[in-house]
Amino acid sequence: MKKPVIVVGSDHAAFGMKEFIKELVEGWGYTVEDAGTYSRESVDYPDYAEKVAVAVAGSRHKRGILGCGTGVGASIAANKIPGALAALVHSPRIARLSVEHDNANILVLAGRPYRKKEVEKIVKAWLGSKFQGGRHLRRVKKIKAIERKYR
Ligand code: RB5
16 A cells, blocks of 8 residues: 655644654655744744644545644644544554544644654554544544534
């Protein structure tokens, strides 16, 4: 199967982690689109969450990796975009389940602080997992229905 394009984005608080992830996944053969930010200068995480989520929701061939200090603000903002299924993850196990059960198309990570080895394990688990469908599809469809109902 063709590798998805990975859209990465972060605010200043997760800039270092975003740069690390970019190099990591490029090293694994993925094409990366960098939605910013491009320095440690203070910015607002919703701007980058929006960019990543719009890119991912608009394409079946893209998946997103997003960061802010805690990961909380970025995940809340990303999930405002219809079609975004952004999961704030802190372990490789939850990374795997966020795809297998929830079909998460955006992985959100806390960048302050982050540990390279742990981030690597989480990203690897997330990219290596597949949505299982079945009863989980029924549930994800219900999320989409909620989205349509309140649009
Ligand atoms: C920025 O200082 C910080 O508030 C932001 O990165 C994030 O943690 C918000 O959820």
